[in-house]
Amino acid sequence: MIVMKFGGSSLADAERVRRVASIIGANRAKKPLVVLSAMGDTTDSLLEAAEKAVSGSVDVGAIETLHRETARNLGIAAGETDALLGELKTLLTGVSLVRELSKRSRDYLVSFGERLSVRITAAFLSKSGILARAFDAWDAGFVSDSAFTQAELLDDVWQAVPAAFAEYASGKDGAIPVVTGFIAKDRKGTITTLGRGGSDLTATMLGAALRVDEIQTWKDVDGILSADPRIVPEAHPLHEITYEEAAELAYFGSQVLHPRSMLPCRKTGTLVRVKNSYNIDSEGSVIVEARREAAEPVRVITAVKHSRLLDIVSTRMLGSAGFLAHIFNQFLKWGTSIDVIATSEVSVSLTVNTAQDLSGLLEDIRHVSDVQCHDEKSIVTLICDVTQSSAILAKCFAALAAHGINVQMISQGASKVNISLICDDAESDHVVRILHGAFFGTPHE
Structure with a gap:
């Protein structure tokens, strides 16, 4: 069946x-x-x-x-x-x-x-x-x-x-x-x-x-693609992808399967296949628990626009533990979800969806911190093999530098399958095309 x-x-x-x-x-x-x-x-x-x-x-x-x-x-x-x-x-x-x-x-x-x-x-x-x-x-x-x-x-x-x-x-x-x-x-x-x-x-x-x-x-596409074909016409389908990679894709803008919908099939090991209703002869992409074949270091490049970047810097001598505890407690109190995050001892940079009302949250955070808000930001995410992060990042920064693009924040996911970069919304599509060209050899602007 x-x-x-x-x-x-x-x-x-x-x-x-x-x-x-x-x-x-x-x-x-x-x-x-x-x-x-x-x-x-x-x-x-x-x-x-x-x-x-x-x-x-x-x-x-x-x-x-x-x-x-x-x-x-x-x-x-x-x-x-x-x-x-x-x-x-x-x-x-x-x-x-x-x-x-x-x-x-x-x-x-x-x-x-x-x-x-x-x-x-x-x-x-x-x-x-x-x-x-x-x-x-x-x-x-x-x-x-x-x-x-x-x-x-x-x-x-x-x-x-x-x-x-x-x-x-x-x-x-x-x-x-x-x-x-x-x-x-x-x-x-x-x-x-x-x-x-x-x-x-x-x-x-x-x-x-x-x-x-x-x-x-x-x-309506041949499985899971290496990028959004509306942004990168040369995007190619993947033969297989892991549940973990597919979950990260869903979190970061790609309409594959929502992570919660994968739980039953992960429990039983049931294979999931993404097919194209306009090309029924295509094998599509399979989603599996563990990769069964060798794969390129970068699998997919995707982007989420309309994010807000918050730069939070401590103004009190709380120490790293007290400072971070206070910040995250405020996000919990106001029910605000964080997308990507980077931290140091007394500063945090993170992104949230601009649809969320942040007025109360920001007021509470400003009791112990300076906060700068930057709107119209995009999260560009590479679903990749993070064990090769040095080589991946080197190629990323070389390609972006050649086009005068400055990355505003970087975050490496704990799942070990994603690296996220923050850029302006206006640059987002261009960044995706540049990176796709760098890793897959397709033309970019």
Whole structure:
């Protein structure tokens, strides 16, 4: 068996649903289990509809149009689709009356995207001669805690999922399961959502619990690339990458798999493959626990823009332990996440996301320190073999110096697979191209 996960962009309209169906059909002999996200921008449309409902207006026009037109273009009955759209309208009417949307109601609302997606796709597969059955995640064994908007799956899932698909696994049931990603139910039967990377988590949990041969996540590129192809057109796919490297990529801007979604497959050693839905003959990239083949020192170069660099210097004789303890306690107090950091005895340089409100944090830190804030910074990260850091850094600095780029901060991750450099947002793309050219021999500006 295999698990095949398709994201929203792969299901944006009828034509893309047809493509997904053809890919599933081509893999029928491998006994696929399919996990789907909501179609296209449906989740955003649902949240926009919720905002309007809180203001007293019920409008599901965009959502109705997408799903009804898709069903019509695919030539499938719209009965289940219409029923769900009616349920959605009833929910939004209730929200418009109370003028409030709780986290619990938000999860219920957002679940309609995946529920509509699987019903349309399963119906079209069956119409095309590929027997399929839609599953809401809770009917597939997915039970979570009650932390709405960011629920965690319970250990029960490890036994419940194999029980739900026992007949399919044994061959008694030939209908391909098409399962909603991202959602679950708590023990009380209330719908929850799994937060960031939720659909990937559904896929990896399903695959790990069933001990499938591999988990496939289908995207629009040939696997995991050496850089963002929009920045570096010459970026090339990697044959394999480790879970640790993939986790660092996810933290630093690359949409591979969220680290939490890798936990189930790491537990069982289940292989994950990133495939291209527009080039199904490509082998894609595999994510493995430990590298099985020799690799170049630098694997991937990625960047995160719109960060804020804080330079913090002690103004009191606290000593290094007292100074650092005070600084980090303030970040804990204000719930502010740090991305990369470099320290000395009485100074710290670190980056945070500019979306975070830092006013209270900075006021507290300034009781014992001078703080300088620098906005519009980028974190350029090299996923690499840090045991070769001297050679890697030498090549980095030589290439950047040749183009007049000054690095403003450097941080080597404790994971031993990443080195991060800080530069201005305006230089970020250029820096990525320069470094990609230095390590992979491709042209840069």
